[in-house]
Amino acid sequence: MCGIIGLLLADETSNVNQSIFDGLTVLQHRGQDAAGIVTSERGRLHLRKDNGLVKDVFQTHHMIDLRGNVGLGHVRYPTAGSSSCAEAQPLYTNFPHGICVAHNGNLTNAAELTDLCRNELKRHVNTDSDSEVLLNIFADSLLKESGKSSNVDKNDVENIFKAIETVMKSCKGGYAGMYLINGIALVGFRDPNGIRPIVFGTRPSKTVDGATDYVFASESVAIDTLGFHLNRDLEPSEAIVITFDGNVHTRRCLPSSESVHAPCIFEYVYFARPDSIMDGISVYESRLKMGEKLAYQIMDRYPEHDIDVVIPIPDTSRTSALQAAYILGRPYREGFIKNRYIARTFIMPGQETRKKSVRLKLNTIKSEFAGRNVLLVDDSVVRGTTATEIIQMARDAGANKVYLTSAAPPIRYPNIYGIDIPTRTELVAYERNEEQVAQILGCDWIIYQNLKDLEDSVREAGECSGEAFPQHYESSCFSGQYVTGEDIDSEYFSKLHDLRNDTAQEKRRTAVLDSTGSAALPPGSHHGCENLSNDKRTRA
Ligand SMILES: O=P(O)(O)OC[C@H]1O[C@H](OP(=O)(O)OP(=O)(O)O)[C@H](O)[C@@H]1O
Ligand SMILES: NC(=O)CC[C@H](N)C(=O)O
Numbered sequence: 001m002c003g004i005i006g007l008l009l010a011d012e013t014s015n016v017n018q019s020i021f022d023g024l025t026v027l028q029h030r031g032q033d034a035a036g037i038v039t040s041e042r043g044r045l046h047l048r049k050d051n052g053l054v055k056d057v058f059q060t061h062h063m064i065d066l067r068g069n070v071g072l073g074h075v076r077y078p079t080a081g082s083s084s085c086a087e088a089q090p091l092y093t094n095f096p097h098g099i100c101v102a103h104n105g106n107l108t109n110a111a112e113l114t115d116l117c118r119n120e121l122k123r124h125v126n127t128d129s130d131s132e133v134l135l136n137i138f139a140d141s142l143l144k145e146s147g148k149s150s151n152v153d154k155n156d157v158e159n160i161f162k163a164i165e166t167v168m169k170s171c172k173g174g175y176a177g178m179y180l181i182n183g184i185a186l187v188g189f190r191d192p193n194g195i196r197p198i199v200f201g202t203r204p205s206k207t208v209d210g211a212t213d214y215v216f217a218s219e220s221v222a223i224d225t226l227g228f229h230l231n232r233d234l235e236p237s238e239a240i241v242i243t244f245d246g247n248v249h250t251r252r253c254l255p256s257s258e259s260v261h262a263p264c265i266f267e268y269v270y271f272a273r274p275d276s277i278m279d280g281i282s283v284y285e286s287r288l289k290m291g292e293k294l295a296y297q298i299m300d301r302y303p304e305h306d307i308d309v310v311i312p313i314p315d316t317s318r319t320s321a322l323q324a325a326y327i328l329g330r331p332y333r334e335g336f337i338k339n340r341y342i343a344r345t346f347i348m349p350g351q352e353t354r355k356k357s358v359r360l361k362l363n364t365i366k367s368e369f370a371g372r373n374v375l376l377v378d379d380s381v382v383r384g385t386t387a388t389e390i391i392q393m394a395r396d397a398g399a400n401k402v403y404l405t406s407a408a409p410p411i412r413y414p415n416i417y418g419i420d421i422p423t424r425t426e427l428v429a430y431e432r433n434e435e436q437v438a439q440i441l442g443c444d445w446i447i448y449q450n451l452k453d454l455e456d457s458v459r460e461a462g463e464c465s466g467e468a469f470p471q472h473y474e475s476s477c478f479s480g481q482y483v484t485g486e487d488i489d490s491e492y493f494s495k496l497h498d499l500r501n502d503t504a505q506e507k508r509r510t511a512v513l514d515s516t517g518s519a520a521l522p523p524g525s526h527h528g529c530e531n532l533s534n535d536k537r538t539r540a
C-alpha cells in the first residue's frame with residue numbers, strides 16, 4: 001500500500017521539493033521500504049530514490065538538487081518484484097518526452113504485460129516491478145497516439161486521455177497513480193474499480209495572482225498538511241490532466257457501466273490514517289463504528305462476560321478499542337506502550353523481522369494486567385505474529401484471562417490489489433475456526449467482526465458525514481471474491497504463492513544484498529539509484 005503524491009505549483013520559479021518531502025513524511029505509514037522524489041525543472045528531471053524511510057533517504061544535498069515546480073513522490077511497500085532500490089519509485093522512461101510514474105497498487109497481469117512490452121512493443125523493462133509495466137504501457141500508447149511523430153502537439157491532452165484509456169483496458173488489478181510527462185502535464189488516475197485511493201486538491205498560488213497550485217495524494221491527510229483544500233476523490237477510471245500551463249482536464253476513461261466502484265475496505269481497517277477522509281468517509285468514524293459493532297457482538301455472544309478492562313494493541317486499533325470499551329461499559333486502558341521509533345510491523349518484509357519488531361515495539365504496563373480479565377482489541381489479525389506475542393506478554397504481566405477481538409473479519413484469502421498477503425497458508429485463520437485460532441494464539445477466546453458489520457461500519461460512517469458513498473467494497477481477503485474477475489484463478493494463486501511466499505521473498509532479498517554487497521550499509525547508503533542518467537530504460 002504505497003503512498004503517492006504529486007504537485008504542480010503555478011509559480012515556475014518555485015520548488016516543490018519541500019512540500020513533497022513533507023507530504024511523503026505524512027504518508028510514511030503506507031510504505032517504509034523505500035522513498036523517492038522526482039522533480040521537473042524547465043525540461044530537466046531530477047530524481048532521488050533509495051531504500052529507507054523518508055527522513056533517511058533525503059539529505060540536504062539531495063533536496064538542493066531536487067529543483068523545479070512540478071514533481072512526484074513515493075513511499076514503497078513492495079507487492080511485486082523485490083525490495084531492491086532499483087524498484088523504488090518514481091520510475092522513469094525517457095521516451096517519449098521523459099515520463100515518470102508513482103504507483104500505489106498491484107497489477108494482476110504484470111507478467112503478461114511485461115512479455116508484451118518486451119516482445120511486441122520492444123520496450124526495455126529493467127526490473128520485476130509491475131509499476132514499470134504501468135509506465136511502459138502508458139509511454140508506448142502516448143507515443144502511438146501522438147502519431148509516432150517527433151512533432152508532438154504539447155497541448156493535445158486528447159492523446160493523454162487516449163493513452164490512459166489503453167492503460168485501463170490493458171492493466172488489470174488495483175492502481176492509483178500519477179504520471180509526470182516532462183514539460184507537458186501532471187496526470188492523476190484511478191483504476192476502473194476505484195480500488196486504490198487518490199484525492200485531488202487545490203490552493204491559490206501564494207506568488208502568482210489568480211493562479212492555482214494542484215496536488216494529488218493517496219490520502220487527504222497529506223492535502224491538509226500542505227495547506228491545500230481537498231476537492232474530491234478521483235472517480236473510478238478517471239484521469240485528471242493538469243498541463244504545465246495550469247489547465248485542468250478531467251475524464252472518465254471507461255464507461256461507468258463496465259465496472260463497479262469497489263474501494264478497498266482494508267484502507268478503513270488498517271492502512272489509512274484515521275484523520276483521512278476516503279471516498280467521502282471518515283476513516284476515524286468508520287473505526288469507531290467497528291468498535292461499536294464488536295462490542296454489541298461480544299454482548300450478544302457472551303452476555304455474562306467477565307471482562308474487567310479493554311486494552312488496544314497500538315497503534316491502529318486504538319479508535320475501535322475506545323468505542324468498544326465505551327459500549328461495553330468497561331474502562332479503556334493503555335496496557336501496551338509503543339516505542340515511537342519502531343515502524344509498522346505488518347508491512348515490514350520477512351517474518352523474522354516482523355516477529356522481533358513486535359517485542360521491540362510494545363511493552364506492558366504490568367498493573368493494567370495483573371489479576372484482570374483483559375479484552376485486547378486489534379484492528380486485524382493477519383499472520384497472527386502480533387497477537388501471539390501480545391497475548392503472551394499479557395499473560396507474563398499477570399493477566400487472569402486474555403480475550404482478543406479483531407475489528408476485521410478472519411483473513412483467509414490472498415490480497416492481490418496492493419496488500420502483500422500473497423498466500424493463504426501463511427494466514428493464521430486459514431482453514432481454522434475461531435476456537436482453533438484462539439488455541440494457536442493462546443487466548444481464552446477470540447471474536448472477529450463479521451464482514452457485514454465491517455461493511456456497515458464504513459457505510460454508516462459515510463452517512464454520518466452526509467456524503468455519497470460507494471455501495472461495494474473490495475473485501476476479497478475476507479470473502480475470496482475478486483472484483484476484477486475471471487483471470488484470478490487457481491493457476492494465478494499458485495504462481496503468486498511460488499513468487500511471493502515468505503521463503504521466496506527472503507531468498508530474493510538475500511540475493512539482492514549479496515549482489516550489491518550492501519548488507520552492512522545503513523538505509524540510504526546504496527548508490528546509483530538517484531541518477532537519471534544511470535537509468536537504462538530507454539526504448540530499444
Ligand atoms: O497478524 P499480524 O500478521 O501480526 O498483522 C496484524 C497486525 O499488524 C498491524 O500492526 P502494525 O504493527 O503493522 O501497525 P500499527 O502500529 O499501525 O497497528 C495490525 O494493526 C495488526 O496489529
Ligand atoms: N504497495 C504498493 O502500492 C506497491 C506498488 C508496486 N506494486 C510495487 O511493488 O512497487
Ligand SMILES: [Mg+2]
Nearest residue numbers: 313314315316
Ligand atoms: Mg497493529
